[in-house]
Amino acid sequence: MPAPHHRRQFARYLPVLPAVVLLAVFLAGPVLWAFQASLTNAGLTGRHARNPEWVGLENYQRLLQDPVFPLSLALTVLFVGGSAILGQNILGLALAVLMRRARPAVSAAVGTAVVAAWVLPEIVAAFAAYAFFSNDGTINQLLGGLGLAEVDWLYAMPMVALILANVWRGTAFSMLVYRAALGGVPAELTEAAHMDGAGAWQRLVFITLPVIRGTIATNLMLITLQTLAVFTLIWVMTAGGPANGSSTLPVMAYQEAFKFGDIGYGTAVASVLILIGAVFGAAYLRLLREQKP
Amino acid sequence: MADAVLLLIGACFVLPLLWLVLGSLDPAAGHGTKLPQQPALDNFAAVLTPELLFRPLVNSVLLSVGTGAVTLAAAVLAAYPLSRYRSRFNTPFLYGILFGTCLPVTAIMVPVYGLFVQLQLLDSLPATVLFLSATSLPMAIWMTRNFMDAVPLAVEEAAWVDGASRLAALRSIVLPLMGPGLGVVFIFVFIQAWGNFFVPFVLLLSEANQPAAVSIFSFFGQNGAVAYGQLAAFSILYSLPVLALYVIVARGSGNSLALSGAVRG
Numbered sequence: 147m148p149a150p151h152h153r154r155q156f157a158r159y160l161p162v163l164p165a166v167v168l169l170a171v172f173l174a175g176p177v178l179w180a181f182q183a184s185l186t187n188a189g190l191t192g193r194h195a196r197n198p199e200w201v202g203l204e205n206y207q208r209l210l211q212d213p214v215f216p217l218s219l220a221l222t223v224l225f226v227g228g229s230a231i232l233g234q235n236i237l238g239l240a241l242a243v244l245m246r247r248a249r250p251a252v253s254a255a256v257g258t259a260v261v262a263a264w265v266l267p268e269i270v271a272a273f274a275a276y277a278f279f280s281n282d283g284t285i286n287q288l289l290g291g292l293g294l295a296e297v298d299w300l301y302a303m304p305m306v307a308l309i310l311a312n313v314w315r316g317t318a319f320s321m322l323v324y325r326a327a328l329g330g331v332p333a334e335l336t337e338a339a340h341m342d343g344a345g346a347w348q349r350l351v352f353i354t355l356p357v358i359r360g361t362i363a364t365n366l367m368l369i370t371l372q373t374l375a376v377f378t379l380i381w382v383m384t385a386g387g388p389a390n391g392s393s394t395l396p397v398m399a400y401q402e403a404f405k406f407g408d409i410g411y412g413t414a415v416a417s418v419l420i421l422i423g424a425v426f427g428a429a430y431l432r433l434l435r436e437q438k439p
Numbered sequence: 440m441a442d443a444v445l446l447l448i449g450a451c452f453v454l455p456l457l458w459l460v461l462g463s464l465d466p467a468a469g470h471g472t473k474l475p476q477q478p479a480l481d482n483f484a485a486v487l488t489p490e491l492l493f494r495p496l497v498n499s500v501l502l503s504v505g506t507g508a509v510t511l512a513a514a515v516l517a518a519y520p521l522s523r524y525r526s527r528f529n530t531p532f533l534y535g536i537l538f539g540t541c542l543p544v545t546a547i548m549v550p551v552y553g554l555f556v557q558l559q560l561l562d563s564l565p566a567t568v569l570f571l572s573a574t575s576l577p578m579a580i581w582m583t584r585n586f587m588d589a590v591p592l593a594v595e596e597a598a599w600v601d602g603a604s605r606l607a608a609l610r611s612i613v614l615p616l617m618g619p620g621l622g623v624v625f626i627f628v629f630i631q632a633w634g635n636f637f638v639p640f641v642l643l644l645s646e647a648n649q650p651a652a653v654s655i656f657s658f659f660g661q662n663g664a665v666a667y668g669q670l671a672a673f674s675i676l677y678s679l680p681v682l683a684l685y686v687i688v689a690r691g692s693g694n695s696l697a698l699s700g701a702v703r704g
């Protein structure tokens with residue numbers, strides 16, 4: 147009797163409905179709307195705001211000819227690669243390894259400092275980073291104190307400042323993930339290697355890292371996705387400037403849509419970003435499945 | 440050796456924060472970090488006004504508590520069947536949800552703005568609450584289901600034997616048992632909503648509706664050049680609730696928050 151069975155099944159899953167409706171309207175809806183709107187000339191104001199016209203792939207053709215787009219894509223790759231995959235990942239791992247060897251009080255104090263930068267509201271962290279890298283800010287005070295030349299960070303090398311700021315802001319996540327993972331590495335393994343005469347570096351490279359490689363892959367995926375979406379930090383520190391010198395994809399999408407009032411073109415940029423996110427998301431899910439037998 | 444390296448790294452992380460603390464106490468603060476010549480609470484006094492601090496903070500509370508409540512309610516309801524019934528539907532649903540946590544939220548803000556224009560929801564606090572709830576729901580459902588899985592079915596079955604309905608058992612047995620877990624989920628959602636800048640920046644236009652994250656940006660975007668001390672003081676007052684909540688959660692179960700951090704941004 148399939149019918150009553152299905153009906154019961156349906157009634158049982160009724161409580162899922164509010165969540166599904168919320169997700170469908172506010173997450174799936176905008177994503178689908180984005181792909182559709184990116185094929186129109188929808189505007190922020192004026193007549194194209196009320197009656198957008200279908201323009202087919204025009205926005206995407208424009209994207210391919212727009213010199214800002216490849217720049218923006220390259221900056222996004224640089225930002226994610228530099229601040230997440232290299233910076234946060236390696237520093238987070240280093241912190242987690244060092245914390246197991248340091249005195250508990252030191253490790254707790256440093257852990258608090260690292261986490262504090264991560265827990266602060268993003269706008270506050272962005273202001274603090276802006277002040278730190280501004281012309282008469284703390285980092286130039288330090289350089290001056292050491293007798294080195296001061297640098298106008300936010301204009302002369304905005305990407306360096308942004309990458310350092312995002313490492314400061316986000317390393318806590320990788321640190322927490324790796325602390326948990328290192329706690330799960332069986333002590334017998336490293337001890338046995340120690341007995342065989344392996345040094346600290348050898349134990350790390352040949353024992354510990356292979357054991358936690360699943361965690362490393364997961365962490366890389368998650369921080370890539372988080373960093374891909376960073377907007378506030380960049381917007382407050384450089385607003386994408388100078389001359390698009392730091393306008394990553396989220397900043398470009400925002401500017402095209404809201405500063406230049408071209409919602410259609412802005413959503414085309416956003417659609418590219420959504421697709422990149424979806425690719426990484428799918429890779430992340432595959433990874434999880436492989437890890438769970 | 441490890442101590443020295445750690446302390447050096449730690450110092451680098453503290454430096455930018457030091458500016459916030461010292462600057463807030465220095466009426467003549469600029470971009471640089473320096474000890475105030477005459478430490479004073481002038482900056483705090485200057486920002487403690489209804490239009491500058493209190494109204495934005497009230498909006499932040501409405502936004503964050505609203506988002507926490509809506510998210511938690513929807514997450515508990517959704518988690519129950521996912522945790523208690525076996526079905527072919529569960530795994531794809533949960534993986535779909537996890538996929539949802541991967542979407543870069545900043546990427547969908549332009550389309551969300553377009554959607555809100557068409558539905559005439561722009562500048563509406565309740566609508567913004569619903570959107571924020573949707574963005575935090577995937578992780579909240581995932582966490583809530585894990586907490587619910589930890590409550591043994593046997594406890595619930597004992598209540599059914601005594602004649603309690605499923606809903607009654609959920610309310611009087613299961614939910615109290617997962618109290619601390621629900622607290623973690625609520626605080627996690629609250630912290631995210633409280634700290635979010637981009638979503639209210641795009642969706643809430645009038646000053647009367649803007650939370651502290653946006654008001655701080657618009658006010659100091661105009662007056663920042665002269666009032667860095669006030670900016671620092673405002674930032675500290677606005678950050679305190681989140682720091683306090685984090686300490687509460689970290690004491691209880693630091694790991695679940697680390698896990699939940701997976702979806703920030």
